[in-house]
Amino acid sequence: MQTARTVLEQKIRERRQTLQEFTVWAEAFARDRGEPATLSVRHLQRLVAGQTPSGKPVGRPRPATSRLLEAIFGVGIDVLLASPGSDTDHKDAYTPWQPFLNIGAASTSIPQDKAPAVQTSSARVDMAQSFAWLDARSGWNSETTRRMVTSRLASLAADEVLDRPARRRKVGRSQIARAVADYYGAAELGHHFYSVTCGDTEIRTSVLTCDQWLNLGCQLGMGNDRVALRSDASVVQEVVASDRAIDRLAEATAQGIRMANMPLYRLLDLKVRPGTISAEVGTVPFIEYAVSMDLLENELIDALAAGTPDQLPLRDHYLPNLDSALNLSGRLCAGGVLALCAIARPPDLYRGERDYAIVVQQRSSHVLNAAQRLSVIPKGFHQPMTDLHADAQLTSTLLREMEEELFGRTDVDNTVEGTCAAAPLHPGRMSEPMRWLTANPSRVRMECTGFGLNLVSGNYEFACLLVIEDDEFWARYGGEIEANWEASELRLYSSRDHQLVGDLVGDESWSNEGVFAFSQAIRQLHESSDERSRLPVLRLNHGDCSNWY
Numbered sequence: 001m002q003t004a005r006t007v008l009e010q011k012i013r014e015r016r017q018t019l020q021e022f023t024v025w026a027e028a029f030a031r032d033r034g035e036p037a038t039l040s041v042r043h044l045q046r047l048v049a050g051q052t053p054s055g056k057p058v059g060r061p062r063p064a065t066s067r068l069l070e071a072i073f074g075v076g077i078d079v080l081l082a083s084p085g086s087d088t089d090h091k092d093a094y095t096p097w098q099p100f101l102n103i104g105a106a107s108t109s110i111p112q113d114k115a116p117a118v119q120t121s122s123a124r125v126d127m128a129q130s131f132a133w134l135d136a137r138s139g140w141n142s143e144t145t146r147r148m149v150t151s152r153l154a155s156l157a158a159d160e161v162l163d164r165p166a167r168r169r170k171v172g173r174s175q176i177a178r179a180v181a182d183y184y185g186a187a188e189l190g191h192h193f194y195s196v197t198c199g200d201t202e203i204r205t206s207v208l209t210c211d212q213w214l215n216l217g218c219q220l221g222m223g224n225d226r227v228a229l230r231s232d233a234s235v236v237q238e239v240v241a242s243d244r245a246i247d248r249l250a251e252a253t254a255q256g257i258r259m260a261n262m263p264l265y266r267l268l269d270l271k272v273r274p275g276t277i278s279a280e281v282g283t284v285p286f287i288e289y290a291v292s293m294d295l296l297e298n299e300l301i302d303a304l305a306a307g308t309p310d311q312l313p314l315r316d317h318y319l320p321n322l323d324s325a326l327n328l329s330g331r332l333c334a335g336g337v338l339a340l341c342a343i344a345r346p347p348d349l350y351r352g353e354r355d356y357a358i359v360v361q362q363r364s365s366h367v368l369n370a371a372q373r374l375s376v377i378p379k380g381f382h383q384p385m386t387d388l389h390a391d392a393q394l395t396s397t398l399l400r401e402m403e404e405e406l407f408g409r410t411d412v413d414n415t416v417e418g419t420c421a422a423a424p425l426h427p428g429r430m431s432e433p434m435r436w437l438t439a440n441p442s443r444v445r446m447e448c449t450g451f452g453l454n455l456v457s458g459n460y461e462f463a464c465l466l467v468i469e470d471d472e473f474w475a476r477y478g479g480e481i482e483a484n485w486e487a488s489e490l491r492l493y494s495s496r497d498h499q500l501v502g503d504l505v506g507d508e509s510w511s512n513e514g515v516f517a518f519s520q521a522i523r524q525l526h527e528s529s530d531e532r533s534r535l536p537v538l539r540l541n542h543g544d545c546s547n548w549y
Helices: 007-014 019-033 041-049 063-073 128-138 144-155 158-169 173-184 242-254 286-290 295-306 313-318 322-326 394-405 432-438 472-480 498-505 512-527
Strands: 191-198 201-210 214-219 225-229 263-273 276-285 335-345 355-363 374-376 379-381 444-454 459-468 487-494 538-540
Touching (some): 128 144, 128 242, 128 286, 173 201, 173 512, 201 322, 201 512, 276 286, 295 313, 335 374, 335 394, 374 512, 379 394, 394 432, 394 459, 432 472, 459 512, 498 512
Parallel strands (some): 225 276
Antiparallel strands (some): 201 444, 335 355, 335 379, 355 374
């Protein structure tokens, strides 16, 4: 047999696939992971040859194609395009977030349909802190978690890795909200599940809220959001199902989900009134959340996909009723801040009059929750960077997420590497767009529009609206807005497009917290009667939700 010209060609041969068969499989893999990548046979022929038909070295493929090939084979694109046995072949070309996999690669002794999702001889699990934490919490000997995760990875078939996200995507947002309402029954004590009506469409969610938590109109960055850190607060969240925790860590590794065991804020107390938010928070290791409360989302969706919605043992333990959900200090209540970003634009020959560009994201397959669902952007966990007290303010999280998710700053992304800068949001470190925005307070308006508890996972959600008022920003920096790895795509909607925005509200692809924040922001933009907006009317539904379904 002819010697393989590149590592990529060698690995495809090891799979016992033709180039045509591999491209079909790879494109199906990309669709299941929500990657916007395509791979033609002609392109693959050039890549495996390492050169173009004219004999010139083949250049790097598009980023989406690179990510796709790296995810399939578990090594960097530079290694795949190198000659077998070259120095590059032996270099560690992983980046911290890539899956440590060789998905679907068959050895000579394993049938292709039973190939392990991970070849354990080359698997590299890089979550040492999380493993050590679970060892200590479970009373296990050191390295027990690592060995169990590696063993679980070896038993995961490629089809299982691919099929699970695809099954979950088929479960719509309304189905999830209905299941939550059925589980908890009628809300009491003035609380209700958030619901709005747009035209003839009623949008119901799993977000528990009350009238006092809505229409806050709290201007952020002006001292109106007072979030205090309580260092004496500690509630140990019991890990009731260590096997589920191992499965979660193995699945995260297999699917390339980024996890970093950094501190999260946990909500202990909340008091709100129009224009003001007062809260107390503690901190908790991220891994403690990931292997306890965060398991509830996928447990529910998997049960709905399997047709067994009453089989929810983790929910029965962690969040069995509304009293437990509202007992913030008695449970691990992590959460986040998410905002609809509306950017003023000048008149345009094709678009027409002045408007706001409304930015919406589809989440990528690499995020921990709400994967491949629609959401507002920015969206992030409420967590500190370097200053536990100062970073507790909602404004700090919003600015960090804007820098990370819209303006491309990787040094504030704690899933890539640790934070080395003492003051990550110091003006001297800000991106140019952010520095321009913050130089004049009138250029950007940040407002908290509502609060709720998403009972899919028990998370708290501060829904916000972020309005860039000066349309000079679009002319200067509109072309620099680009999502990071957390989004598989960005969508823009005009604030003057009544029909498209109305259709978007009812889209089943939303996460529940995403449509909550989006609806609250659209309501606020509509009520402002700005000449840039011609948005649909969203009517808030109040009261008892027991007869929704």
